[in-house]
Amino acid sequence: MKTPSLLLLLLASLLLPGCVQPAHDKTVVYLLDVRGLPNVRQVGLRGRDNPLSWNQDLPLMPANPDSSLYRAVVTTHTGYLLTEVKFTVNGEFEFKEADNRRIEFGPGDTTVYRARFNVQ
Template sequence: MKTLSLLLLIFGSLLLPGCVQPAHDKTVVYLLDVRGLPDVRQVGIRGRDKPLSWGQDLQLKPTGPDSTLYRAVVTTHTGYLITEVKFTVNGEFEFQDADNRRIQFGPGDTTTYRARFNVRP
Protein backbone atom coordinates (compact mmCIF):
# COMPACT_ATOMS: atom_id res chain seq x y z
CA MET A 1 0.00 0.00 0.00
CA LYS A 2 2.83 2.40 0.85
CA THR A 3 4.59 1.59 -2.42
CA LEU A 4 1.42 2.27 -4.40
CA SER A 5 0.90 5.60 -2.61
CA LEU A 6 4.48 6.58 -3.30
CA LEU A 7 4.17 5.68 -6.98
CA LEU A 8 0.93 7.68 -7.28
CA LEU A 9 2.56 10.65 -5.62
CA ILE A 10 5.56 10.54 -7.97
CA PHE A 11 3.36 10.08 -11.04
CA GLY A 12 1.03 12.88 -9.94
CA SER A 13 3.92 15.30 -9.42
CA LEU A 14 5.09 14.67 -12.99
CA LEU A 15 1.71 15.75 -14.31
CA LEU A 16 1.72 19.09 -12.47
CA PRO A 17 2.68 22.12 -14.56
CA GLY A 18 5.88 23.95 -13.66
CA CYS A 19 5.53 26.85 -11.26
CA VAL A 20 8.68 28.68 -12.30
CA GLN A 21 8.15 32.04 -13.98
CA PRO A 22 10.10 32.61 -17.18
CA ALA A 23 13.00 35.02 -16.69
CA HIS A 24 13.73 37.95 -19.00
CA ASP A 25 16.36 40.64 -19.25
CA LYS A 26 15.05 43.85 -17.67
CA THR A 27 16.95 47.12 -17.87
CA VAL A 28 16.49 50.04 -15.50
CA VAL A 29 17.96 53.47 -16.19
CA TYR A 30 18.44 55.03 -12.75
CA LEU A 31 18.59 58.84 -12.58
CA LEU A 32 19.40 60.22 -9.13
CA ASP A 33 19.22 63.91 -8.20
CA VAL A 34 21.64 64.86 -5.40
CA ARG A 35 20.91 68.59 -5.53
CA GLY A 36 21.48 70.33 -2.21
CA LEU A 37 23.76 67.65 -0.74
CA PRO A 38 27.14 68.96 0.43
CA ASP A 39 30.47 67.51 -0.74
CA VAL A 40 29.20 64.72 -3.02
CA ARG A 41 32.24 62.64 -3.97
CA GLN A 42 30.71 59.28 -4.82
CA VAL A 43 27.19 58.16 -5.75
CA GLY A 44 26.16 54.51 -5.83
CA ILE A 45 23.30 52.07 -5.86
CA ARG A 46 22.86 48.75 -4.06
CA GLY A 47 20.12 46.22 -4.56
CA ARG A 48 18.60 42.79 -4.59
CA ASP A 49 19.15 41.58 -8.15
CA LYS A 50 22.50 40.94 -9.86
CA PRO A 51 24.59 42.71 -10.93
CA LEU A 52 23.60 44.78 -7.87
CA SER A 53 24.30 43.60 -4.34
CA TRP A 54 23.69 44.86 -0.83
CA GLY A 55 27.39 44.59 0.01
CA GLN A 56 28.96 46.86 -2.61
CA ASP A 57 28.06 50.01 -4.53
CA LEU A 58 27.59 50.09 -8.27
CA GLN A 59 28.79 53.59 -9.15
CA LEU A 60 26.49 56.13 -10.78
CA LYS A 61 28.15 58.62 -13.13
CA PRO A 62 27.35 62.34 -13.40
CA THR A 63 25.35 63.19 -16.50
CA GLY A 64 27.59 66.20 -17.23
CA PRO A 65 30.26 68.44 -15.78
CA ASP A 66 29.22 69.90 -12.42
CA SER A 67 25.97 67.94 -12.67
CA THR A 68 23.80 67.08 -9.68
CA LEU A 69 22.12 64.35 -11.73
CA TYR A 70 23.75 60.90 -11.72
CA ARG A 71 22.99 57.93 -13.96
CA ALA A 72 23.45 54.16 -14.09
CA VAL A 73 22.03 51.57 -16.46
CA VAL A 74 21.47 48.15 -14.88
CA THR A 75 20.30 45.02 -16.69
CA THR A 76 19.21 41.99 -14.72
CA HIS A 77 17.86 38.60 -15.74
CA THR A 78 14.73 38.04 -13.65
CA GLY A 79 11.29 36.52 -13.49
CA TYR A 80 10.08 39.07 -10.94
CA LEU A 81 7.96 42.14 -11.65
CA ILE A 82 9.84 44.38 -9.19
CA THR A 83 13.30 44.93 -7.77
CA GLU A 84 14.50 46.67 -4.60
CA VAL A 85 17.31 49.20 -4.30
CA LYS A 86 18.79 51.95 -2.14
CA PHE A 87 21.10 54.73 -3.24
CA THR A 88 24.29 55.74 -1.46
CA VAL A 89 26.18 59.01 -1.34
CA ASN A 90 29.77 58.91 -0.10
CA GLY A 91 29.09 55.34 1.06
CA GLU A 92 26.10 56.27 3.25
CA PHE A 93 22.71 54.63 2.62
CA GLU A 94 19.57 56.67 2.16
CA PHE A 95 16.50 55.82 4.30
CA GLN A 96 18.49 54.42 7.23
CA ASP A 97 16.47 51.68 8.97
CA ALA A 98 13.57 52.14 6.53
CA ASP A 99 12.13 50.22 3.58
CA ASN A 100 13.96 49.92 0.30
CA ARG A 101 12.81 51.57 -2.90
CA ARG A 102 10.64 49.18 -4.91
CA ILE A 103 10.95 49.63 -8.64
CA GLN A 104 8.28 48.04 -10.79
CA PHE A 105 9.52 46.93 -14.19
CA GLY A 106 7.58 48.44 -17.07
CA PRO A 107 5.86 46.41 -19.79
CA GLY A 108 8.87 46.76 -22.12
CA ASP A 109 12.46 45.78 -21.63
CA THR A 110 13.60 49.17 -20.27
CA THR A 111 12.29 51.24 -17.36
CA THR A 112 13.50 54.71 -16.38
CA TYR A 113 13.48 55.43 -12.64
CA ARG A 114 13.95 59.04 -11.47
CA ALA A 115 14.66 59.72 -7.81
CA ARG A 116 15.99 62.30 -5.39
CA PHE A 117 18.39 61.09 -2.69
CA ASN A 118 16.63 60.31 0.60
CA VAL A 119 13.25 61.58 -0.70
CA ARG A 120 10.34 59.17 -1.11
CA PRO A 121 8.46 59.26 -4.43
Protein backbone atom coordinates in the same frame (compact mmCIF):
# COMPACT_ATOMS: atom_id res chain seq x y z
CA MET B 1 -0.07 2.31 1.52
CA LYS B 2 3.18 3.34 -0.20
CA THR B 3 1.55 3.53 -3.64
CA PRO B 4 -0.60 6.65 -2.99
CA SER B 5 2.35 8.62 -1.55
CA LEU B 6 4.59 7.56 -4.44
CA LEU B 7 1.88 8.58 -6.89
CA LEU B 8 1.52 11.98 -5.18
CA LEU B 9 5.28 12.52 -5.27
CA LEU B 10 5.39 11.70 -8.98
CA LEU B 11 2.47 14.01 -9.71
CA ALA B 12 4.03 16.85 -7.69
CA SER B 13 7.34 16.52 -9.55
CA LEU B 14 5.52 16.86 -12.87
CA LEU B 15 3.70 20.01 -11.76
CA LEU B 16 6.64 21.89 -10.22
CA PRO B 17 8.40 22.89 -13.46
CA GLY B 18 5.17 24.61 -14.57
CA CYS B 19 5.41 27.06 -11.64
CA VAL B 20 8.65 28.70 -12.82
CA GLN B 21 8.21 32.07 -14.50
CA PRO B 22 10.21 32.65 -17.68
CA ALA B 23 13.12 35.06 -17.21
CA HIS B 24 13.77 38.06 -19.44
CA ASP B 25 16.39 40.79 -19.67
CA LYS B 26 15.08 43.94 -17.98
CA THR B 27 16.97 47.23 -18.11
CA VAL B 28 16.51 50.07 -15.63
CA VAL B 29 17.99 53.53 -16.20
CA TYR B 30 18.49 54.99 -12.71
CA LEU B 31 18.62 58.79 -12.44
CA LEU B 32 19.41 60.14 -8.97
CA ASP B 33 19.11 63.83 -8.03
CA VAL B 34 21.57 64.80 -5.29
CA ARG B 35 21.00 68.59 -5.37
CA GLY B 36 21.49 70.17 -1.97
CA LEU B 37 23.67 67.39 -0.55
CA PRO B 38 27.07 68.67 0.64
CA ASN B 39 30.40 67.16 -0.46
CA VAL B 40 29.13 64.44 -2.79
CA ARG B 41 32.21 62.42 -3.76
CA GLN B 42 30.67 59.15 -4.89
CA VAL B 43 27.17 57.91 -5.63
CA GLY B 44 26.26 54.24 -5.73
CA LEU B 45 23.43 51.78 -6.10
CA ARG B 46 22.89 48.54 -4.20
CA GLY B 47 20.19 45.98 -4.75
CA ARG B 48 18.72 42.54 -4.89
CA ASP B 49 19.29 41.34 -8.47
CA ASN B 50 22.53 40.69 -10.35
CA PRO B 51 24.64 42.59 -11.23
CA LEU B 52 23.64 44.55 -8.10
CA SER B 53 24.61 43.48 -4.60
CA TRP B 54 23.74 44.61 -1.08
CA ASN B 55 27.45 44.41 -0.15
CA GLN B 56 29.05 46.62 -2.79
CA ASP B 57 28.14 49.81 -4.65
CA LEU B 58 27.58 49.92 -8.36
CA PRO B 59 28.90 53.43 -9.15
CA LEU B 60 26.59 56.00 -10.71
CA MET B 61 28.22 58.52 -13.04
CA PRO B 62 27.48 62.26 -13.29
CA ALA B 63 24.80 62.87 -15.93
CA ASN B 64 25.15 66.66 -16.12
CA PRO B 65 27.98 69.22 -15.83
CA ASP B 66 27.11 70.41 -12.30
CA SER B 67 27.06 66.81 -10.93
CA SER B 68 23.61 67.19 -9.39
CA LEU B 69 22.24 64.27 -11.38
CA TYR B 70 23.81 60.80 -11.47
CA ARG B 71 23.04 57.91 -13.81
CA ALA B 72 23.47 54.14 -14.08
CA VAL B 73 22.07 51.63 -16.54
CA VAL B 74 21.50 48.15 -15.11
CA THR B 75 20.34 45.09 -17.02
CA THR B 76 19.27 42.00 -15.12
CA HIS B 77 17.94 38.63 -16.24
CA THR B 78 14.85 38.00 -14.12
CA GLY B 79 11.43 36.43 -13.93
CA TYR B 80 10.25 38.95 -11.32
CA LEU B 81 8.02 41.97 -12.02
CA LEU B 82 10.06 44.27 -9.76
CA THR B 83 13.40 44.73 -8.05
CA GLU B 84 14.53 46.38 -4.81
CA VAL B 85 17.35 48.92 -4.45
CA LYS B 86 18.81 51.65 -2.26
CA PHE B 87 21.14 54.46 -3.27
CA THR B 88 24.31 55.42 -1.42
CA VAL B 89 26.19 58.72 -1.23
CA ASN B 90 29.77 58.63 0.00
CA GLY B 91 29.15 55.02 1.08
CA GLU B 92 26.13 55.87 3.29
CA PHE B 93 22.77 54.19 2.63
CA GLU B 94 19.59 56.20 2.24
CA PHE B 95 16.52 55.16 4.28
CA LYS B 96 18.64 53.38 6.90
CA GLU B 97 15.66 52.20 8.95
CA ALA B 98 13.09 52.14 6.14
CA ASP B 99 12.03 49.81 3.34
CA ASN B 100 13.96 49.50 0.11
CA ARG B 101 12.84 51.26 -3.05
CA ARG B 102 10.69 48.92 -5.14
CA ILE B 103 11.13 49.45 -8.85
CA GLU B 104 8.41 47.88 -11.00
CA PHE B 105 9.58 46.90 -14.45
CA GLY B 106 7.59 48.55 -17.23
CA PRO B 107 5.84 46.66 -20.01
CA GLY B 108 8.85 47.03 -22.32
CA ASP B 109 12.44 46.00 -21.84
CA THR B 110 13.58 49.37 -20.40
CA THR B 111 12.32 51.34 -17.39
CA VAL B 112 13.50 54.83 -16.41
CA TYR B 113 13.51 55.42 -12.65
CA ARG B 114 13.97 58.99 -11.34
CA ALA B 115 14.65 59.63 -7.65
CA ARG B 116 16.00 62.11 -5.10
CA PHE B 117 18.37 60.80 -2.47
CA ASN B 118 16.60 59.89 0.77
CA VAL B 119 13.21 61.12 -0.54
CA GLN B 120 10.34 58.72 -1.30
